[in-house]
Structure formats: structure tokens, C-alpha cells
Amino acid sequence: MSARADILAAIRANKPGFSGPAPDIPNHDDGYPCDAADLRALFVGAMEQMGGAWVEPASDETLTATVHRALGDRLDAGSCIASNIAEIPGDRRVCEADTSASLNDVDVALLRARFGVAETGSVCFTEHELVVNAVAYLAQHLVVLLDPSEIVTNLHRAYQRDDYKTARYTVFHTGPSATADIEGVLVRGAQGVRSLTVVPAVDQAPTPGG
Amino acid sequence: MHIGLFVPCFIDAFYPKVGIATLELLERLGCRVDYPFDQTCCGQPMVNAGCHAEAAATEQLFVDNFAAYDAIVAPSGSCVHQVRDNLTAIEQTPAVKHVRENTFELVEYLHDVLEVEAFPWACFPHRVGYHDSCNTLRHLGHGKPSELYGPSFSKPRTMLSKVEGVELVTPDRPDECCGFGGTFSATEPEVSGQMGRDKIADHGRAGADYIVSADTSCLMHQAGCAKRIGAGIQFRHIAEILNGANA
Amino acid sequence: MASDNGANATSEAQPRPAKPGAGKRVDHAAGARQFLAATEHAESHDERVWAMRQRRDAAVETIPEWEELRDLASQIKTHALTHLDEYLEQFEANAKANGIHVHWAADAADHNRIVHEIFQENGVQRVIKSKSMLMEECGFRQYMDAAGFDMIETDLGERIQQLDDEDPSHVVVPAVHKMRSDVSQVFSKTLDSDPGNDDAHYLTEHQRQATRPLILDADAGMTGANFAIAETGGFVVCTNEGNADLSANVPNLHVASIGIEKVVPRVEDMGVFIRMLSRSALGSPITQYTSHFRGPKPGGETHIVLVDNGRSERLGSEKFWSALKCIRCGACMNTCPVFRRSGGLSYGATYTGPLGLILDPSIDARRYSNLPFASTLNGSCTNVCPVKINIHEQIFEWRKVLAEDKQVPWTKRSSLAAAGRVLASPKSYRAALKTAHSALHYLPDWAIYNRLNAWGQVRDLPDVPAEGTFHDWYRKHRLNTAEAGDNE
Numbered sequence: 001m002s003a004r005a006d007i008l009a010a011i012r013a014n015k016p017g018f019s020g021p022a023p024d025i026p027n028h029d030d031g032y033p034c035d036a037a038d039l040r041a042l043f044v045g046a047m048e049q050m051g052g053a054w055v056e057p058a059s060d061e062t063l064t065a066t067v068h069r070a071l072g073d074r075l076d077a078g079s080c081i082a083s084n085i086a087e088i089p090g091d092r093r094v095c096e097a098d099t100s101a102s103l104n105d106v107d108v109a110l111l112r113a114r115f116g117v118a119e120t121g122s123v124c125f126t127e128h129e130l131v132v133n134a135v136a137y138l139a140q141h142l143v144v145l146l147d148p149s150e151i152v153t154n155l156h157r158a159y160q161r162d163d164y165k166t167a168r169y170t171v172f173h174t175g176p177s178a179t180a181d182i183e184g185v186l187v188r189g190a191q192g193v194r195s196l197t198v199v200p201a202v203d204q205a206p207t208p209g210g
Numbered sequence: 211m212h213i214g215l216f217v218p219c220f221i222d223a224f225y226p227k228v229g230i231a232t233l234e235l236l237e238r239l240g241c242r243v244d245y246p247f248d249q250t251c252c253g254q255p256m257v258n259a260g261c262h263a264e265a266a267a268t269e270q271l272f273v274d275n276f277a278a279y280d281a282i283v284a285p286s287g288s289c290v291h292q293v294r295d296n297l298t299a300i301e302q303t304p305a306v307k308h309v310r311e312n313t314f315e316l317v318e319y320l321h322d323v324l325e326v327e328a329f330p331w332a333c334f335p336h337r338v339g340y341h342d343s344c345n346t347l348r349h350l351g352h353g354k355p356s357e358l359y360g361p362s363f364s365k366p367r368t369m370l371s372k373v374e375g376v377e378l379v380t381p382d383r384p385d386e387c388c389g390f391g392g393t394f395s396a397t398e399p400e401v402s403g404q405m406g407r408d409k410i411a412d413h414g415r416a417g418a419d420y421i422v423s424a425d426t427s428c429l430m431h432q433a434g435c436a437k438r439i440g441a442g443i444q445f446r447h448i449a450e451i452l453n454g455a456n457a
Numbered sequence: 458m459a460s461d462n463g464a465n466a467t468s469e470a471q472p473r474p475a476k477p478g479a480g481k482r483v484d485h486a487a488g489a490r491q492f493l494a495a496t497e498h499a500e501s502h503d504e505r506v507w508a509m510r511q512r513r514d515a516a517v518e519t520i521p522e523w524e525e526l527r528d529l530a531s532q533i534k535t536h537a538l539t540h541l542d543e544y545l546e547q548f549e550a551n552a553k554a555n556g557i558h559v560h561w562a563a564d565a566a567d568h569n570r571i572v573h574e575i576f577q578e579n580g581v582q583r584v585i586k587s588k589s590m591l592m593e594e595c596g597f598r599q600y601m602d603a604a605g606f607d608m609i610e611t612d613l614g615e616r617i618q619q620l621d622d623e624d625p626s627h628v629v630v631p632a633v634h635k636m637r638s639d640v641s642q643v644f645s646k647t648l649d650s651d652p653g654n655d656d657a658h659y660l661t662e663h664q665r666q667a668t669r670p671l672i673l674d675a676d677a678g679m680t681g682a683n684f685a686i687a688e689t690g691g692f693v694v695c696t697n698e699g700n701a702d703l704s705a706n707v708p709n710l711h712v713a714s715i716g717i718e719k720v721v722p723r724v725e726d727m728g729v730f731i732r733m734l735s736r737s738a739l740g741s742p743i744t745q746y747t748s749h750f751r752g753p754k755p756g757g758e759t760h761i762v763l764v765d766n767g768r769s770e771r772l773g774s775e776k777f778w779s780a781l782k783c784i785r786c787g788a789c790m791n792t793c794p795v796f797r798r799s800g801g802l803s804y805g806a807t808y809t810g811p812l813g814l815i816l817d818p819s820i821d822a823r824r825y826s827n828l829p830f831a832s833t834l835n836g837s838c839t840n841v842c843p844v845k846i847n848i849h850e851q852i853f854e855w856r857k858v859l860a861e862d863k864q865v866p867w868t869k870r871s872s873l874a875a876a877g878r879v880l881a882s883p884k885s886y887r888a889a890l891k892t893a894h895s896a897l898h899y900l901p902d903w904a905i906y907n908r909l910n911a912w913g914q915v916r917d918l919p920d921v922p923a924e925g926t927f928h929d930w931y932r933k934h935r936l937n938t939a940e941a942g943d944n945e
Contacts, residue, residue: 004561007717007765011542014773020535025725028522046742096755100707101673119732120743133706133754137699155743156728164724165689168555168752169706174743177699181614181630183637184505185657190613191665191672192699192746219880222927223890224919229927245931248883255880258834260856260865261873267881296853344835356514357792357840359523383507387794391833394795396911398831400490401798403915404499405833408798434916 029153032118039118040148040200047121050175051188053197063201064088067143070197071108074141083110084131085145087204100134109139109193112203113146114163119154122174123198126167133169137192142173145201213243214279216313218289219251221426228426231453232285232316238331238453239324243283246275253299254292258392266299273297277305281323282313285449287346287425288392290315295349315350316449317424321365328372331454335375338451339418340367341409341432342385343425352424356385366424366448373451381412390431406435410443420444422451467497471639473623474802482824485831488803489795492634502634503797509630510791512740513841520736529729531845534782537721538772544687544720545763551690555752558760565595568764572597572679572712573604575760579710581606581676587694587701588612589681590628590785591714591764593807608679609671611700616664620647626801626809629738629787634800678704682715683784684730685761688723691751692761695734695744702748709757713750718768718781730784733843737786771819776854780815782844787812789838789848795831804828811838815851818859826864829855890926897921 033039044054055070057063067088068075075081082103083090088110094103111130113123123144130136152158163170177192188194213236217229236243252272253265272293276282284290293313300306320326346352346366353364370376389395389405410432413421423429426447433445446455472495474488493499517523537544549559560575562568568591576584584601586608592598598619601608610619614631618624621643625631632640641655650663680701682692692713694701705711721730735744753759772778790796790810801809806817806825814832817825829852838848859865879885897905898921906913924930932938 002561003563003567003765006563007561007763007769008542008545010765010769011545011717011772014769015541016539016772016775016778018539020532020539022536022722023529023532025529025728026522026525028526031521050741050743050745104669104673122743122747127754134703137703137706154728155732156725159725159728159731164686164691164727164749164751168750168754170749170751171702172743172747174741174745174747176745178697178745179613179661180739181612181617181632182640182657182660183501183635184508184633185637187658187661189665190661190698190700191611191668191703217927219886223893224922226922226924226927226930230930233931245935247928247931250883250886251880253877253880256873256877258856259830259869259873260853260858260860261870261877262857262860264870264874264877266877268877271881271883344833344837348836348840355837355840357517357837359517359521385837387833387835387837389794389833391835394830394833397827398486398489398795398799399911399914400486400493401795401831402833404493404798405794406916408503430919431916434912434918437917438915 025156027156029157032153036148039151039153042118043116043121043151045121046119047175047198050121051178051196052121052175053195055197055199057199057201063199066199067110070143070199071141074108074195079107080105081108081110082106082135082139084129085110085112094131094135096131098132100132100138103132103135103138106135106139108141108143109135110143111136111145113144113150115150115152115158115161116146117155117158117172118151120172120174122172124158124163124170124172126163127169128167136171136173139193141195142176142193142197144196144198146198147203148200150203211241212280213241214276214282215243215245216249216276216282216284216289217245218284218286218426220430221286224430225426225447228285228447228449231447231449231455232283235449235453236283239326244279249275252289252292253297254289254392257292257296257299262299269297269300273300273306273309276309280312281319282309283316283319284313285316285424285426285447287315287343287350287352288427291345291349315346315424317346317352317366317369318350320369320452326369326372329452332452333374333454333456334451335456336419337377337379337417338370338420338422339379339381339413339416340370341388341421341423341428343423343428344387346424347385369452370422370448376451379416379418381416383412386412388428388432390428395431402431403435406432407439410436410441414441414443418443420446422446422448424448467636467638469495469497471495471635472498472800474805476805482826483805483828485799485803485805485827488805489799492800492803493798498634498636499798499800501636502800505633506791506797509739513737513788513791516736516740516742520732526729526733527843527845530733530843531782533721533726533729534844538718538778538781541717541720541772544722545717547687548685548690548720549763551687552761553690555690556759557690557752558758560760560762562762562764562766564766568595568714568762568766569597569600571762572714575712576606576677579677581710583671583675584608584677584679585611585672585675585704585708586679587681587696587704588615588631589679589714590807591681591716592679593625594766595714595764609668609675611668611672611704612696612698613661613664616668617643620644624802624807627787627790628785628808628812634802672703672707675708677710677712678708679712679714680705682713682719683734684727685715685720686724686727687720689751691749693727694748694750695731695746697745699746702746705748705750706754711750711753711757712760712762714762714764716768717763717765734784734786737788737841737843767820774819777815777819777851779846780851782846783812784844786843788841788843792837792841794835795833799831804831811848811852815848815855818855822859822862822864826859829859887928894921
């Protein structure tokens with residue numbers, strides 16, 4: 001017999017002789033704000049706790065200007081900004097044909113989030129926003145545009161979306177890469193990005209791919 | 211209500227004052243209390259080490275001594291936990307079930323059954339660090355353990371708060387195990403001793419003059435650790451304080 | 458949190474308990490003694506691991522439905538495990554439909570061979586890998602070394618342990634037993650870092666720079682999985698460093714090793730588990746990265762190896778099957794006062810702390826026969842467990858099983874049998890107490906506090922009470938009888 005058949009036979013012979021029912025999962029979000037501004041405030045607080053930064057556009061500022069202001073001293077003359085955002089040019093685009101290794105010199109990746117989660121301060125991407133998945137980890141910094149109307153209350157709501165059933169890759173980013181593996185000292189940028197900045201920006205375009 | 215007083219073996223041998231205080235306190239509160247004379251132990255030392263068969267005869271003797279009483283009360287959480295939850299080496303006859311279902315730890319008996327409102331004879335003008343033994347806290351439900359979400363409550367602190375003069379202090383790790391653990395104290399003496407010293411130090415930093423508990427075994431271990439390192443903190447069983455000990 | 462300015466630097470050598478050879482029993486008490494003897498390491502370890510428990514408590518306080526979530530998580534796992542065959546088949550069918558290759562491994566050797574073959578077929582030489590307890594369980598790193606592959610751990614803690622040729626000591630923070638002076642020594646020897654610099658930021662950055670070229674150059678990436686979802690055929694990986702996503706997304710070949718117990722029915726079940734996992738582990742609301750892999754990236758190839766390695770057998774154990782619910786958050790380790798004071802390496806096993814106490818004996822009862830005794834049965838582990846495994850009750854139950862299987866040393870069993878005989882007889886008991894009291898009165902301290910007396914090693918015995926036993930007092934004051942009589 002194959003290992004597969006052996007394992008399944010052993011499970012059938014051994015599994016407990018009763019059937020535990022699958023529970024209904026409540027939304028647990030009665031206590032969340034109904035008001036979009038309050039939900040956004042909750043998102044910002046959770047994200048900042050995880051090391052992310054929130055930058056509000058000034059009233060007379062272009063989106064590009066806001067992004068440059070948000071990046072502040074993280075940019076220099078030689079910095080390479082890779083943009084997946086139509087309205088911000090950047091120094092280069094990310095194309096499906098790009099190898100992962102070719103993205104290693106990206107200093108800043110500009111991405112649009114699919115949605116956000118207030119409970120955790122997470123932003124969600126699929127392969128449609130990333131184009132090449134590795135860009136979100138090989139870049140030194142991430143700047144993420146998030147439509148404030150696309151913030152769900154908590155993870156129960158987040159998992160009611162279809163993305164996990166349609167996308168090949170769906171990921172929550174919550175703040176930048178972090179480690180405390182050396183004597184408990186928190187260090188940002190262990191292997192992935194060193195910083196994650198979220199800028200609120202209404203999505204004018206239809207959601208790519210979906 | 212006819213109570214059988216259960217005085218566990220190490221209290222009998224080393225802490226008779228705890229047994230005396232328990233007896234006197236229950237009598238002050240109007241209970242009719244007998245001390246069955248042929249009692250020895252609940253079987254815990256063997257069961258704790260996994261040796262259930264070796265505990266069977268001791269468990270049977272325990273049941274024989276106490277089956278005739280309406281309630282069995284003991285000043286020791288770990289022994290009550292053994293009787294209530296782990297006295298399983300012998301056939302579960304009606305007598306065994308009766309004993310297991312009606313054995314109470316002293317504080318829960320005072321709090322849940324007698325619902326004592328005052329200890330007018332008691333005065334203990336000292337700073338007290340209450341030691342939640344793991345058996346009373348997590349296995350008998352004396353209070354809300356720090357790990358669980360929910361409203362705080364503590365039956366022993368509620369009782370102590372009714373004693374004039376008691377000032378309760380709280381250590382940084384309020385319900386960390388003290389390291390006694392039954393046979394653990396002998397199989398892992400270094401870890402056990404370190405936990406005991408850490409516990410004493412934590413209470414000391416919180417300003418406790420006395421460590422008070424409902425479990426004599428934890429107190430015996432901590433007092434032994436304190437004496438070895440020359441720590442000045444003192445130890446009392448909660449029965450002694452509720453019965454009017456003032457130092 | 459430890460300061461990072463050199464204040465905690467130590468020159469104390471890291472304690473390294475020896476791992477017993479094949480056929481030998483792990484002596485946890487001896488490992489613990491050695492660990493505690495390195496006082497700075499021991500104190501730092503206790504504080505840091507306790508800090509994780511405290512952060513967990515603070516996170517739990519923000520979730521009023523916490524205890525309800527624990528119930529839900531436990532129910533989902535019970536449901537999944539009582540229908541495990543069905544959900545594995547559903548998972549496999551969906552994964553294949555998404556273009557993922559699915560393999561089944563009966564045991565560790567099977568797993569290692571299957572991965573080896575995948576690598577051979579794809580001409581793989583260099584592999585980057587994120588942390589996986591299952592791969593630790595399979596001895597995969599050692600296997601790959603022997604087979605001549607270059608495999609690089611990309612989780613920082615795991616990388617430290619790999620470079621130091623030492624096992625991880627904790628399921629979430631593998632190098633938590635090391636101080637930064639230890640890490641500095643390892644990196645200066647292996648990564649050419651400045652031996653005089655033990656700043657955590659410097660050390661982390663140094664390894665980042667050293668690891669990045671290896672990541673870019675890898676032929677394959679490996680991850681474990683925290684959850685496998687039957688409904689989608691996808692799997693979920695939770696990390697903080699971004700290393701799992703680099704491992705999975707940079708090379709074109711991704712191999713994921715998944716224990717068969719990881720499968721859950723539905724996507725919506727993730728809401729429950731992800732809300733609890735990182736809060737239980739580290740006290741953060743979620744890991745920095747929660748990644749859902751449902752199919753290979755364009756031009757890429759994804760393989761899953763479903764591993765049994767004793768799990769299907771454990772499922773048949775009435776007392777111990779529910780340990781399969783474990784989601785490896787490490788909360789039981791963080792709260793365990795024995796783990797905090799003995800360090801993970803003292804367990805001599807892949808799984809350490811309370812989780813190890815109930816898993817390891819099912820892997821090798823003789824080798825790990827001492828572990829269920831490395832507990833005070835305080836029950837805190839059970840209370841923090843997000844899937845409500847009755848950990849301390851299983852530890853208690855393992856003691857019974859080991860005693861019945863004669864895995865408890867004969868000297869211990871025979872002395873407890875003797876105690877049982879004395880305690881079953883009021884007459885013998887009274888006689889023994891008299892002897893003990895006399896002995897305490899008349900023996901010199903050196904006889905009482907010798908190294909054979911475990912109690913006396915670390916603590917003094919209580920004084921012999923002036924009034925005699927309670928029994929004596931009661932007879933004198935309540936029965937008004939003289940010394941002689943009844944059972945003496």
C-alpha cells in the first residue's frame with residue numbers, strides 16, 4: 001500500500017469514535033465602531049502598535065508628494081522606487097516577467113492594499129497587487145495606499161471575503177518585518193522590509209483582478 | 211451537618227497548630243466536628259508519582275474513616291484535590307462517591323457553605339502576601355487565575371479582608387507556582403528550590419511580613435527555603451489567622 | 458525588555474546540557490541543575506520568557522470573547538480531528554486542482570527522502586528554509602547536511618541555532634536561552650561579525666546582510682505551515698520576520714512540510730485561530746506576516762509533504778489524542794515556571810516545556826520517561842492553551858502510564874509502595890511518625906541535610922512541634938486519654 005493509503009487507513013481505524021460538530025463562528029464585532037472615521041482610528045492605533053506608520057495627505061498635496069514626504073530621510077538621490085500604483089510613477093514598474101533577484105535593489109515598493117483590518121492594523125495583498133510576490137519582502141521599505149472605506153472590523157470579517165478562495169497568494173502585512181530573537185530586543189527589518197507606511201487614498205480604479 | 215475533620219499527614223506531624231486552628235474555627239462557627247482517629251493520608255504521595263495501585267489501600271482507609279460524615283473538611287487544598295478529583299485507584303462504590311463529593315477545603319467551606327460574614331475574634335495587624343496554591347486556585351476554584359479572562363474574585367482574600375488589621379499586598383507574579391509540587395520537590399530539587407526562593411523574594415519586594423496560604427505543603431516548602439537562606443519573612447496558614455492568631 | 462546598551466552583557470558561558478545518546482533516558486533534573494548554575498543566563502531566561510506571558514495577558518485583556526474563542530478553537534480542532542481522513546482528502550483534492558503537488562510521508566525518513574527526491578529532480582543544491590517544528594522533528598537539517606545540500610535557516614533564532622550547531626530550545630523563540638554575548642560569539646566565529654560588538658541591532662543587521670545573497674541565490678525554499686484549509690487546498694504560514702515569504706516567493710520551487718493534524722475545514726476557521734495564535738505566543742494581535750498559499754506563483758512549482766510520523770497512532774489514544782490540537786504557540790512554555798527556570802535544552806527533545814511533557818513520551822516512552830515528572834502540575838499551561846488541551850491532566854496521566862509500564866525507576870516505585878503500606882495502616886503510620894520525630898530530634902544536621910536527601914538539599918525541614926502531633930494533642934485535649942492506648 002502507498003503511504004497515503006496507509007495513513008488514511010490508520011486515521012480511520014484510530015480516530016475518536018464520536019463526531020464533534022463544527023461550530024458556528026460569530027462575528028464578535030458588535031463592539032466595533034460603525035463610523036468609518038472611528039474604525040480608521042482603530043486601524044491606525046493597531047498598526048502603529050505593530051510598528052507601522054500612518055501618513056495623512058495634506059489638503060493641497062498630490063499623492064506623489066505625500067509619499068515622498070512620508071519617506072522622508074529614507075530616500076536619497078540613488079534610491080529606487082518601484083511603483084505598482086498607476087497614479088504614482090516611481091523609478092520603475094514591477095512586471096510579471098521580473099525575476100525576484102532583479103527586485104533586490106528596490107529601496108521602496110509602492111503598493112495598493114486590497115483591504116485593511118482594524119483589529120490588527122493589517123493590510124492585505126494578493127498576487128494581483130504585488131505582481132511579483134517577492135517585491136514586498138525584498139524591498140527595504142513599503143509604502144501602501146489603503147482606501148479607508150476598505151477597512152473591515154476584525155479578522156472574522158476579513159476571512160468572510162473571497163480572496164483566499166480565488167487568489168493564489170493572500171497575505172496580511174502588519175507593520176514591518178520584526179524580530180526579538182536576540183535577548184528579547186525588538187529590531188525592525190530582520191529579513192523583510194524595514195518600514196511600512198500606510199497612506200489613506202481612495203481607490204479610483206476598479207480592484208485589479210477582482 | 212456532621213463534619214469529619216481531615217488532618218493530612220504532614221499537618222498532623224509538623225503543623226498541629228493548623229489542625230487545631232481548623233477544629234477550633236469550625237467549632238466557633240457552630241459546627242459539630244469529629245476527628246476520626248484512624249485517619250492517615252489521602253493517597254496523594256503515591257498518586258502524584260503515578261503509582262495509583264500503591265495508593266489503593268490508603269485510599270480505602272481514607273474512605274472507611276470518613277464515609278459516615280455529611281462533610282469532610284481539610285486545611286489543605288492539594289489533599290482535597292486528590293480526594294475530589296483523583297481518588298480513583300479503588301472501586302467507585304457509593305461510599306467512595308459520597309466521600310469524594312463531600313470533601314471540602316476549609317476556605318471554600320467557610321465561603322461557599324457556611325457563608326461566613328465576620329471573624330470578630332480575629333485581628334492580624336500585619337502586611338500579608340496571600341499565596342494562592344495552584345491546587346486551591348486552579349483545581350478547586352478559589353479565585354480567578356491570572357491567565358483567564360473574566361471578573362476577578364478570590365475566596366481566601368474575601369475571608370482575610372474580614373479580619374481586622376490585615377493589609378494585603380500583591381507580588382509581581384501573583385499566582386506563580388512556588389515550586390513544591392509534591393514529588394516534584396524531591397525529583398527536581400534545584401528548580402523547586404529556585405522557585406521557592408523566587409516566590410519568597412517576590413512577596414518580600416511587595417512588602418509582605420507574612421506569607422499566608424490555604425495549603426500547608428506550599429508553606430512548608432517556602433518556609434524551608436526561607437530558613438535555608440535566612441530570609442526573615444514568616445508563614446501562617448489561613449486557618450490560624452481566621453481563628454484569631456495575631457502574630 | 459532587556460536594555461540594549463551593554464548593561465546586561467555577561468561573560469558567563471552559555472550552559473549546554475549534554476544530549477543523552479541513543480537508548481539513554483533524558484535527565485531533565487540534571488540539565489536543569491546545570492542551567493540554573495549559570496545564574497545570569499537563568500535569571501535572564503526566566504525574565505524574558507515571563508515577559509512573553511505578561512504580554513499575552515495584556516493582549517487577552519483586550520478581547521472580551523477570549524474564553525469563547527478558546528472554546529471555538531477547541532471545537533474546530535475536535536471536529537477536524539474526528540473527521541481527519543475526510544478533510545485530508547478534501548485538502549489534497551483542492552490543492553491538486555490548484556496545481557500543487559501533494560506527497561504523503563508515513564514517517565520522518567519518508568519525509569526526508571521525498572524532499573530529497575524533489576530536490577534531485579529539480580537540480581536543487583541551495584535551499585533556504587523558514588522555521589518548522591515538523592522539520593526539526595524529522596531531523597531534516599541533519600539529513601540535508603549528510604546529503605550534501607546547502608541549507609540556510611532564515612528565521613533569525615533558528616539561524617543562530619544552526620550556526621551554533623544546537624537544537625532550538627523553544628517552539629517560537631528558538632534561541633531564547635542565549636544571551637547576546639552568546640550570539641555575538643557565534644556570529645563572530647561563523648559570520649565574521651565584530652567579536653567586540655554584542656548589540657542586538659548590529660547583530661541582526663549583520664546577519665541580514667549575510668543572509669540576503671543566500672536568499673537570492675537559492676534554488677528552492679522550504680516552509681512549514683500553521684494551518685491547512687480543506688475548503689481551499691491552501692495553507693497558512695505565520696511569521697514575524699518575512700523570512701517565510703522570502704523562502705516561498707523568491708526561488709521558483711516551494712516545498713512545504715505539513716503535519717496531518719494541521720488541517721481545518723473552512724477559511725472562516727482562520728478568524729478564530731489567527732486572532733489567538735500570536736496573542737497567545739507573543740502578545741501581539743497578529744504576526745507581522747500571515748500568508749495564505751493556495752497555488753504556485755506564475756512559473757513556480759509548489760509541493761506539499763503531508764507527514765504522519767506517529768500522529769495517526771496518537772489519534773487512537775483515548776487519553777492523549779487531544780494533544781494533536783496543538784497550534785505550537787508556545788504559551789504553555791512561557792507560563793511554565795519549570796520551563797522558565799530550566800531552559801528548553803534540558804528537555805533533550807524537539808518539543809520542550811509542558812507540550813514536550815505530553816508529546817515526547819508518545820514518541821519514545823523510555824527516552825522521555827522523566828519528562829512528565831518535570832512539572833508541579835500547577836495547571837497554568839492548561840489555562841493559557843488557546844485550544845484548551847488539558848495539558849496538566851495529561852502530564853498527570855502520563856505519570857500513571859509510565860508507572861504502569863515500569864518506566865518509573867524501581868527504587869522510586871518500591872519506596873512509594875512501602876509508603877503506601879505504611880499509610881494504609883494507622884498503626885504503622887503512628888509508629889513511623891514517632892520514629893521520624895525522634896530522628897529529627899536526635900540526628901545531627903549533616904545526617905538530615907545530606908546530598909541523598911533531596912528535600913534537605915535546598916531547604917530546611919520543619920521543626921518538630923513541641924505539642925507533638927495533632928493526633929497527640931487531640932487525644933490529650935479532646936479525648937482526655939493518656940499517652941498509651943489506641944493504635945500505638
